[in-house]
Amino acid sequence: MSDRLLVEARGLTKTYPARNGTPPFHAVKGIDFELARGEAFGFLGPNGAGKSSTMRMLAAISPVSSGSLSVLGLDPAGDGPEIRARIGVVPQDDCLDRELTVRENLYVYGRYFGLKKQMINERIVGLLAFAQLEEKADAQVEMLSGGMRRRLTIARSLINEPEILLLDEPTTGLDPQARHVLWERLYRLKHDGVTLIITTHYMDEAEQLCDRLVVMDGGKIVAVGSPRELIETNITREVLELRFPVNAHAQIGERIRDAALGERTEVLPDRVAVYADDGEEALAQVHAMSLEPITALVRRATLEDVFLKLTGRSLID
């Protein structure tokens, strides 16, 4: 493997063994990807896509079932402790020590990495500033808001100055304002040259943070590229979203589909989506059919639309 590549996966598979009655489960079904130093790389997919399973294999805490995986040029099967010493992990749940203070959480984590007390205390100063938690340094974690806990979890994962930072759904469950603060912090890390691997089921998050991403569904990769490439190659520039009265919805939806407006029409349970490079023009055509939608919205196509097209399902159920 070339030395620019930090991670290389070929035919990577995760199969959870059968357990009292349940058959073996194929969570990751042979995926290929690679990652260069300094990149922000994303796994976008709905719940159950196999994102966390992939992340756990990358962190050398879940054995690879088949295929090959190299992380930092090392083999997770044999060099687990060395890999883990050089990466940072933000698990899907915060898993903080709630009984301890913010500072103690950082301190304890540094000790796991064998860092000397003095070095940890030096790093804590910078990490508290990074996480904007200086005022909360001696507060018990129990007392923190969700956003603060998430920032602390990220600060904690940086205590060993990792070369790769793995973030599993970093903003799930946070309110919009807390998400923006967090994105801004992650942006800063990226700017400082930390390689980021992020999983998310939010397309806006993937668009905001990732230079390159894979779209995962049912344990497989269904598309690879930058957010822009994925949209350009898979979907039109704009989307026209129409809502009609519930009882007429299906029938009108069918009429619009038959009229073949734009490139493609999706009749979703709650709305009709017309994919067209010019949404306004498509709307004019709808009006020309003397249809009166309750609401009509023209917006830019997003990764959500890409996902819908590739898998026939929404990202968030």
Added chain:
Amino acid sequence: MIATGWTLRRTGSLVERNALIYRRSLTPVLSSIVEPVLYLLSIGIGVGALVGKVAGVDVRYAAYVAPGILATTAMNAAFNQTCFAVFTRMKTDHSYDAIVPTPLSVADIALGEVLSAVISGLFASIGFVLVMLVLGLVVSPDILLAIPGTLLVGYAFAAGGLAVTTYMRDFSDFQFTQLVMLPMFLFATTFYPLTVYPHWLRPLIEILPLYQCIEILREPALGIFHWDILVAVIYLAVFGSLALALATRRLSRQLLA
């Protein structure tokens, strides 16, 4: 498997974490002393007033019973910690999800939890011995030898508790452990000598780990020494180590799925 081997430094970092948590409150140590002290008062001193002396031992009944209850104190303090506290960390707090991605191995985690529990058992034991002292139930300075003995008691039951925890599905499953722990407390010669039992029953009692714990604590506490104490030492060391190996194996499968 991915995580093998342990180092003192890595194991120590988990012990340090637990110490930071436990030093926040004395309540767990105090509460693990309250129950045994109540037994000591009600049975040792209360019932003891009716009993007189145990044949062949030249001390009052309460002084005879106290080291037995001391063994139970160390046992429960250590056992409860690797049972309830560790189970909570596994199932409720998901603490280990943040620890396995660090250089700590599962062996480090298992041993670290066991050592933390041993330390709790030691503190509870020291507290209980102080109560014995206040009540005038310390009859020999050799009781100082019983203190390191409680480390071994703690080790055996902390490791045993950790192994048990890997089989638990939810908190109510722990009621089954009480079905074993309570009868063992009552019948493993805590309150009377082995000679009370008929000959055929004695080996069944001697096989109980708590019996062996009482063996290594009662003799020094009463200022007696027999070589058979070494049997108990070996028994508990082997028992604890087998349980720790089993627990580590099963935890590996659960934490590194």
